[in-house]
Amino acid sequence: GAVVSQHPSRVICKSGTSVKIECRSLDFQATTMFWYRQFPKQSLMLMATSNEGSKATYEQGVEKDKFLINHASLTLSTLTVTSAHPEDSSFYICSAVTAMNTEAFFGQGTRLTVV
Amino acid sequence: QKEVEQNSGPLSVPEGAIASLNCTYSDRVSQSFFWYRQYSGKSPELIMSIYSNGDKEDGRFTAQLNKASQYVSLLIRDSQPSDSATYLCAVTRSSASKIIFGSGTRLSIRP
Numbered sequence: 001g002a003v004v005s006q007h008p009s010r011v012i013c014k015s016g017t018s019v020k021i022e023c024r025s026l027d028f029q030a031t032t033m034f035w036y037r038q039f040p041k042q043s044l045m046l047m048a049t050s051n052e053g054s055k056a057t058y059e060q061g062v063e064k065d066k067f068l069i070n071h072a073s074l075t076l077s078t079l080t081v082t083s084a085h086p087e088d089s090s091f092y093i094c095s096a097v098t099a100m101n102t103e104a105f106f107g108q109g110t111r112l113t114v115v
Numbered sequence: 116q117k118e119v120e121q122n123s124g125p126l127s128v129p130e131g132a133i134a135s136l137n138c139t140y141s142d143r144v145s146q147s148f149f150w151y152r153q154y155s156g157k158s159p160e161l162i163m164s165i166y167s168n169g170d171k172e173d174g175r176f177t178a179q180l181n182k183a184s185q186y187v188s189l190l191i192r193d194s195q196p197s198d199s200a201t202y203l204c205a206v207t208r209s210s211a212s213k214i215i216f217g218s219g220t221r222l223s224i225r226p
Contacts, residue, residue: 006158034213043218044159044203093158095214103149104205104214109158 002028004096006107013084013114021079021110023094029074030096034104035067038091050077084114118142119206121217130226134191138204138217141185148180150189151203153219159203163189194224 003026013019023033032051036044048069050056056069068080077096081088091111095104120139128134136150147166151159165171165178165187177190187206191198204217 044216046213046215049213091156097214103147103161103164105161106151106158111156 002026002096002098002105004030004094004105004107006094006110008110009108010111011113013112015085015114016083018080018082019084019112021081021092021094021112023077023079023096023107025075025096025105028096028098030077031074031098033071033077033094033096035069035077035079036093036095038093038109044093047079081112084112086114088112089114117217118215119204119217121202121204121220123218124221125223126220127223127225128194130194130196130224132194134194134198134222134224136189136191136202136204136220136222138187138189139185140187140204140206140215142206142208142215143182143185144208145185145206147207148178148187149205149207149214150176150178150187151205151216153201153203155201191222196224196226198222199224 005024007022035047038044047062048056048058050069050071052071052074058064071077093109094107097104150163152162153159163178165180171178175192179188201219201221203219205214207214
């Protein structure tokens with residue numbers, strides 16, 4: 001399957017700081033990328049859909065000013081958690097699809113801990 | 116009603132037996148259906164995709180789709196301890212549209 005690389009895999013940050021997570025499609029062009037959050041023992045929750053060159057579409061209840069998404073190229077999307085708080089601690093996962101392929105391929109995930 | 120529903124489990128199956136995982140979805144215009152496996156602390160891994168009614172087999176895995184009943188299932192033959200994981204059913208309407216996940220079924224294969 002296609003390769004999606006997510007970085008960093010783990011990050012610990014202080015409350016009030018911002019954290020940027022990168023998601024790259026390594027061997028294909030991703031017209032659409034998705035960002036998910038997963039709390040322990042819970043399912044993946046879609047946060048936003050990111051299309052290259054346009055503004056992200058956020059799911060209900062997700063603050064767009066807090067979770068900044070940039071999809072500047074066909075191979076890179078970034079999620080920035082601004083002014084992070086302990087309740088933002090979670091497992092963040094990106095996935096990417098191509099225009100031709102409905103299958104989504106996932107990055108390795110980022111474990112964010114806000115202290 | 117949730118868009119994609121799965122029994123959370125845990126489903127316990129003896130090693131070597133067939134594990135049967137079920138999923139129902141609410142959106143009749145859904146076109147693509149996927150099964151992902153997720154180990155604890157890891158991101159999901161695609162194991163099967165199915166797009167048309169009937170069965171699709173890949174090794175020990177068989178996906179079954181019934182659009183009339185809005186039902187998709189995954190059978191795992193000759194279950195192994197390494198199959199112990201959470202299995203996520205996912206549904207999408209069309210190419211590049213958002214993928215909706217079920218809450219997952221935790222499968223445990225007992226030796």
